[in-house]
Amino acid sequence: DSGVTQTPKHLITATGQRVTLRCSPRSGDLSVYWYQQSLDQGLQFLIQYYNGEERAKGNILERFSAQQFPDLHSELNLSSLELGDSALYFCASGIGPPGSPLHFGNGTRLTVT
Amino acid sequence: GQQVMQIPQYQHVQEGEDFTTYCNSSTTLSNIQWYKQRPGGHPVFLIQLVKSGEVKKQKRLTFQFGEAKKNSSLHITATQTTDVGTYFCADTNSGYALNFGKGTSLLVTP
Numbered sequence: 001d002s003g004v005t006q007t008p009k010h011l012i013t014a015t016g017q018r019v020t021l022r023c024s025p026r027s028g029d030l031s032v033y034w035y036q037q038s039l040d041q042g043l044q045f046l047i048q049y050y051n052g053e054e055r056a057k058g059n060i061l062e063r064f065s066a067q068q069f070p071d072l073h074s075e076l077n078l079s080s081l082e083l084g085d086s087a088l089y090f091c092a093s094g095i096g097p098p099g100s101p102l103h104f105g106n107g108t109r110l111t112v113t
Numbered sequence: 114g115q116q117v118m119q120i121p122q123y124q125h126v127q128e129g130e131d132f133t134t135y136c137n138s139s140t141t142l143s144n145i146q147w148y149k150q151r152p153g154g155h156p157v158f159l160i161q162l163v164k165s166g167e168v169k170k171q172k173r174l175t176f177q178f179g180e181a182k183k184n185s186s187l188h189i190t191a192t193q194t195t196d197v198g199t200y201f202c203a204d205t206n207s208g209y210a211l212n213f214g215k216g217t218s219l220l221v222t223p
Contacts (some may be wrong), residue, residue, distance in 0.1 A: 042215040104155040
């Protein structure tokens, strides 16, 4: 058990809809990272928050947004969903400094139909 | 950021054979991390290499960081079925985020 909690485990929704994925980091970790994993693209970095503030952005679409709350949990919002957004979304947490090892949650499997 | 390249993409071995996966970069890496993802699971941190020429061992796993810090390798001696999974290397050259290679999927046949 990594200590990182992600909900829900599975999500099935239709194109055009909006969903919210939730992540609680490991106790003591201030950084939260979101990654998207699809078969052909591997693990793609989306966004990172550190202690409530956005720290780095990767290949995150404008239709996607995220935030980290004062209690350090994070939410990833995906809107105007398309079939191509179907993927496994991982949240990971770390103590903070660049290069710190990451601890991944079990992921949320999103299926857009 | 610059993505690290991993080879091979897939590797199928008989149990007891050795396995090696390579991670290459065109730029100098500050450090490299290795993760393992079992089928249906999530990536799990294995090790971090920081120094040029560094070699670290974990039981049957040997990790190396190249002298020029542009490549790294993971070698598994005498594979077991429990070694099945995808092995990723990741670097932080682009700043705060870890950028992952596309991974090497290892299949071990008993």
